[in-house]
Amino acid sequence: MADVVLQRPDLAPLDEASVREAKAQSEHLETLYLVVANASCPSCIEKIEASVAALPGVSAARLNYSTRRLSVARKLNSCSLEDIQACLDAQGYRAAPFDPARQVQLDEREAKDLLWRLAIAGFAAANVMLLSVSVWSGLASDMGTATRSLFHWLSALIAVPAVLYAGVPFFRSAVAAVKKRQLNMDVPIALAVTLSCGISFYRTIAGEALIYFDAALMLLFFLLIGRYLDRQMRRRATTTAQNLLALRASSAVVVETDGQRRNCPIQELKPGMKVVVASGECIPVDGDLAAGFAEVDMSLITGESAPQITKAGDEVFAGTLNLGGPIEVLVRASDEDTLLGEIIRLMELAEQRRGRYVVMADRLAGYYAPLVHILALATLIGWWALSQSGFEAALMNAVAVLIITCPCALGLAVPIVQVIAVGRLLRRGILTKSGDGLERLAKVDTVVFDKTGTLSLSRPRLLNAEEIDPASFTLAAALAGHSRHPLSRVLAEARPSSTKELSNLQEVPGAGLTANYLGEDIRLGHPTWCAVPRPLRDAGDHAGPELWFRWGQRDPVRFLFEEDFRADAIEVIEALKSMGLQVELLSGDRESAVRRAANRLGIDSWRAGQRPNEKVSFIASLRNRRHRVLMVGDGLNDAAALTEANASISPASAIDVSQTMADFVFQGDNLSPILETLRTARRAQSLVVQNFVLAFLYNAIAVPLAICGLVTPLIAAIAMSSSSLLVSLNSLRLNRRRREKAVYAWR
Numbered sequence: 001m002a003d004v005v006l007q008r009p010d011l012a013p014l015d016e017a018s019v020r021e022a023k024a025q026s027e028h029l030e031t032l033y034l035v036v037a038n039a040s041c042p043s044c045i046e047k048i049e050a051s052v053a054a055l056p057g058v059s060a061a062r063l064n065y066s067t068r069r070l071s072v073a074r075k076l077n078s079c080s081l082e083d084i085q086a087c088l089d090a091q092g093y094r095a096a097p098f099d100p101a102r103q104v105q106l107d108e109r110e111a112k113d114l115l116w117r118l119a120i121a122g123f124a125a126a127n128v129m130l131l132s133v134s135v136w137s138g139l140a141s142d143m144g145t146a147t148r149s150l151f152h153w154l155s156a157l158i159a160v161p162a163v164l165y166a167g168v169p170f171f172r173s174a175v176a177a178v179k180k181r182q183l184n185m186d187v188p189i190a191l192a193v194t195l196s197c198g199i200s201f202y203r204t205i206a207g208e209a210l211i212y213f214d215a216a217l218m219l220l221f222f223l224l225i226g227r228y229l230d231r232q233m234r235r236r237a238t239t240t241a242q243n244l245l246a247l248r249a250s251s252a253v254v255v256e257t258d259g260q261r262r263n264c265p266i267q268e269l270k271p272g273m274k275v276v277v278a279s280g281e282c283i284p285v286d287g288d289l290a291a292g293f294a295e296v297d298m299s300l301i302t303g304e305s306a307p308q309i310t311k312a313g314d315e316v317f318a319g320t321l322n323l324g325g326p327i328e329v330l331v332r333a334s335d336e337d338t339l340l341g342e343i344i345r346l347m348e349l350a351e352q353r354r355g356r357y358v359v360m361a362d363r364l365a366g367y368y369a370p371l372v373h374i375l376a377l378a379t380l381i382g383w384w385a386l387s388q389s390g391f392e393a394a395l396m397n398a399v400a401v402l403i404i405t406c407p408c409a410l411g412l413a414v415p416i417v418q419v420i421a422v423g424r425l426l427r428r429g430i431l432t433k434s435g436d437g438l439e440r441l442a443k444v445d446t447v448v449f450d451k452t453g454t455l456s457l458s459r460p461r462l463l464n465a466e467e468i469d470p471a472s473f474t475l476a477a478a479l480a481g482h483s484r485h486p487l488s489r490v491l492a493e494a495r496p497s498s499t500k501e502l503s504n505l506q507e508v509p510g511a512g513l514t515a516n517y518l519g520e521d522i523r524l525g526h527p528t529w530c531a532v533p534r535p536l537r538d539a540g541d542h543a544g545p546e547l548w549f550r551w552g553q554r555d556p557v558r559f560l561f562e563e564d565f566r567a568d569a570i571e572v573i574e575a576l577k578s579m580g581l582q583v584e585l586l587s588g589d590r591e592s593a594v595r596r597a598a599n600r601l602g603i604d605s606w607r608a609g610q611r612p613n614e615k616v617s618f619i620a621s622l623r624n625r626r627h628r629v630l631m632v633g634d635g636l637n638d639a640a641a642l643t644e645a646n647a648s649i650s651p652a653s654a655i656d657v658s659q660t661m662a663d664f665v666f667q668g669d670n671l672s673p674i675l676e677t678l679r680t681a682r683r684a685q686s687l688v689v690q691n692f693v694l695a696f697l698y699n700a701i702a703v704p705l706a707i708c709g710l711v712t713p714l715i716a717a718i719a720m721s722s723s724s725l726l727v728s729l730n731s732l733r734l735n736r737r738r739r740e741k742a743v744y745a746w747r
Contacts, residue, residue: 032081033098034070036088037106039063044093044184051091055079069098092176111228117166118224124162125217128155132214145207152204152211159213163197166220169227188372188402193219195399196713199392212396215713219403222721252284253277255328269334277322277329286317286338287329295324376401379707387709396713400706403716405699413691416731421684424735428676429667437663441647441678442685443628447576448619448641450633451587451597452545453486454651455569457669460486460545460561462494472557476549478502479513479524487547487561488513488524512547520552526588532556545593563593569601572671579678582627586610586618586641615641632674649674683734691727698723 036048045063048070052061057078062071072084081097088095131151135143167190174190177183193216200211252275254264261276266284269275274290277283283296294310297320310316316329318338376398383394422432432438449455465473477495480488482505505515512525523530527537530550537548542560549557566572576583585606587594594608607618619641622629631638631645642648642662650662666673702719705711711719 030074030076032072032074032084034072034081034084034088034095035098035106036063036068036070037094037096037110039068039093047091047182047184048088048093051087052084055083055087058084070095090180092173092180092182114169114224114228117168118221118228120162121166121217121221121224124158124166125214125221128159128214128217131155131158132211135210148209149204149207155211155213156201156204159197159217160201163193163216163220166217166224167193170220170223183370183373185372188376188405189219189223192399192402192713195395199395203392212713218718219713219716222718225721252334266335269331271331271333273331275329275331277327279322279325281322282318283316283320283322283329284318284334285329285331286315286333287331288312289314289316290328290330292327293324294322294327297321297323372402372405375405375703375707382707383709389709393709397706397709399713400709400711400716401703403713404702404706404711404720413695413727414688416728417684417687417691417734420731420734421680425664425677425680428673430673430677431665431667432663433665434663437647438681438684440628441630441663441681444581444630444647444678446582446584446622446627447630447632447674448584448586448622448645449603450631450638450641451585451589451594452563453634454632454638455585455597455601455671456563456565460490460563462490463544463560463562464558465494468557468559472549472551472554475517475522475551476524476547476557476559479505479515479522479549480547482515483507483513487545487559490561491547491559517551521550522552523550524548527556530556544596545589563597565597565601566669566671568670568672572675573601573603575675576678584618584622586615612638612640616644619644630678649677680734687731687734690730694727694730695723698726 036044039045039048048063049061052058052070052072055074057075058072059075060071060073063069085095131154135148135151137143170186170190170193173184173186177187196212196219197216200213200216203211251263251265252269253261254269255261255274255276264273264275269285275285275287289310289312291312293312294316296310296316315332318334379401380394380398383389383397384391387394418438421438425432452460468476473495474497477492478497479502481492481496481498483489501518502515503517505513507513508525508529511529512523514521514523516522524547527546527548530548532548532550536556544563545561547559547561549559551557573583583603583605585594585598585601585603587597587606587608588610589608591608594606598604598606607614610618615638619629619631623644623646629645629647631642631648632650633642633648634651638650642650647664648662649664649666652665652667664677666677698719702711702716702723706716
């Protein structure tokens with residue numbers, strides 16, 4: 001019940017059947033999370049997703065290239081984890097169930113392994129380069145053939161073992177792909193390294209003057225630098241999510257009915273159990289404080305850094321910190337069912353959902369692998385047939401083409417920006433629920449606000465409690481307790497009560513609540529919904545929000561509220577206008593209240609008395625006029641409008657349906673997160689475009705040079721690695737602004 005308005009009987013208040021159907025469908029699905037360890041290039045994404053999605057019972061598969069995490073939505077009791085692993089194994093990929101603690105260990109092991117291989121490649125390259133410089137100098141002086149041959153064999157003695165060790169990540173991936181008659185971007189890399197090293201060994205045996213061991217080693221050295229730094233950048237980009245995962249407890253101390261205490265795995269906790277939390281420990285579950293008082297760091301939930309005093313019966317949440325003495329908590333939810341688990345799941349969803357640019361980049365990377373080999377083969381044939389340089393020179397030019405055309409920069413253009421943007425917003429108390437939401441949000445030109453609970457705070461004050469008949473007050477408060485509308489919650493808390501005689505309870509979005517009490521019809525909500533006569537509803541000069549209560553044939557009762565707007569509402573609306581955005585106000589409230597709010601906030605275009613279907617129609621009309629609309633709302637009657645808009649944002653105080661429909665959820669009493677989200681989305685979009693330009697510009701310049709024989713394999717390796725690093729560093733500019741304290745917010 002948000003922005004209470006009359007609901008006409010001939011108009012559906014909301015497509016509740018669709019909501020129920022979607023909910024029922026989601027209840028018959030479960031999501032598995034796996035880590036694909038050797039998903040080493042962007043072209044792997046489409047192959048992995050397509051193969052897993054083709055399995056019986058799998059409705060969707062999404063691979064997050066930045067985290068290598070595969071999310072598989074499957075029907076209950078359908079294909080097993082072993083089936084998915086077998087499918088990926090057939091494609092040459094190793095997958096394991098995602099375990100945060102184990103994943104941290106694997107990440108550290110992988111980083112150490114890459115660092116060792118990088119060190120060996122660098123050490124060998126430096127020594128072989130010194131020997132090569134000596135040979136080059138000897139060619140211009142009087143170095144003998146035997147001495148030169150000795151230097152070549154020393155280079156081979158250093159280079160061959162180093163290549164075999166340092167090149168393992170590329171060789172392993174390439175062999176697995178070739179075995180499955182597939183191509184990935186490690187195939188041309190492995191081919192280039194093998195060819196340059198093999199040619200050098202052949203020329204060493206033949207006693208030729210020039211060899212290319214230094215090129216093979218420098219190629220591996222720069223590729224490993226790029227892969228290691230790319231991995232570290234991805235790790236840095238996902239630090240926020242990893243910090244959240246680290247807050248999850250693996251076990252809790254349970255207090256048995258006989259007072260005994262035992263350690264219990266977090267997965268085995270059930271609602272109603274009692275756990276004890278020592279001073280300085282993170283609370284492991286969502287629950288209620290059992291007794292006494294506690295001092296809790298609730299910044300994870302509220303965004304406030306100051307400790308919060310919590311009394312018996314108050315909610316506490318997993319991941320928050322107990323700053324006082326030992327406390328006991330009654331369990332309501334644990335592990336995946338906590339708010340912390342919900343935040344992590346939504347972050348995963350945001351990173352895995354892909355927008356138009358991500359799909360385009362993945363598709364281009366997929367087409368690129370065969371194109372690389374075609375270009376290299378054409379270079380080999382062209383130079384061999386048309387040049388006098390011979391087969392070896394043609395082969396080296398083909399190797400350079402193989403190296404320089406790797407589309408790593410293209411594959412990184414979007415995912416890194418997206419992950420950094422999601423982490424940046426989360427640190428500022430904004431939860432991103434849709435990865436393509438950033439892309440859509442960057443293009444909006446119109447912002448449509450709901451009023452109650454969105455522009456205004458969700459805690460209005462009841463003004464005339466003393467004037468209300470106690471019996472009517474008690475019954476109205478009992479009825480209001482069944483709604484999450486801001487006015488209803490204030491009314492319910494003003495006189496806590498529960499009436500067991502209530503039956504046939506129903507809430508009509510945009511109208512109000514109705515129930516039967518001892519054979520009489522009672523209603524709470526809009527004056528028309530409560531059949532309030534026009535003279536009575538127009539009496540007085542109150543312009544704020546109100547609720548009416550009707551009890552059978554008795555005179556209707558009016559509850560008057562005073563609405564406080566969010567502290568920065570005026571400044572935010574002015575800032576939106578200065579960004580060139582059109583601002584609209586849609587509200588189901590009375591015309592006088594909406595006019596007053598619009599005048600106070602500086603909104604020129606507003607509409608009052610809007611039903612849910614009218615909000616949807618208005619947004620649809622804006623879209624038909626080619627406007628791109630951002631909807632900001634919090635109520636049940638905003639849910640359909642949030643879906644209709646191009647992008648949507650809800651406050652954390654919104655009802656569950658609105659939060660589910662929204663692309664972003666922001667925490668706190670201020671509207672400034674809307675500005676931060678818009679600016680981040682626009683900045684991210686700009687960086688994505690820049691990354692695409694950089695990737696295409698690199699290929700437009702480097703590939704023709706390699707085909708023309710103007711680039712050696714060594715230079716090609718440096719150029720290819722530099723392009724990937726350039727794109728990654730450009731993406732990290734999204735975090736260039738002044739750093740703020742990280743706040744993981746939810747309410």
